[in-house]
Amino acid sequence: MVEIEVDIEEITEVKILVSEERQTIVHCSCPVDYAYRIWPSTFLIENETGKRAKLITAFNISFAPQWTINDGKGFTLVFEGLSKGCSIFDLKEIIPQEGGFEVLGILRNKTDVYQVTF
DSSP states (O other): OOOOOOHHHHHHHHHHHHHHEEEEEEEEEEEEEEEEEEEETEEEEEETTTTTTEEEESSSSSSSOOEEEEEOOOEEEEEOOOOOTTTTTEEEEESSOOOOOOOEEEOOOSEEEEEEEE
């Protein structure tokens, strides 16, 4: 029989780091040729709890106040991970003017990668 020493504190630290690194990825398409931008005040809002997952970064779209011309390829948003108990969430761009991006009632999947159209 082989004895293995395990440091419980190290195992706990590894589990915490793994859970902190979860991300939710949203691929977005906009069928209309137009200039777009994303505000940092864009969130994924869990329907069950109201908890907000913050926007971490964005690809192929500018952050406000800059603008990006839609080239037909769409853009990708990367958010913090959703809670394990979340099953439905909304994507909301909370801005001080009309016309913010909004998709309601997105069903959670196992990959946490989504495709939406505005």
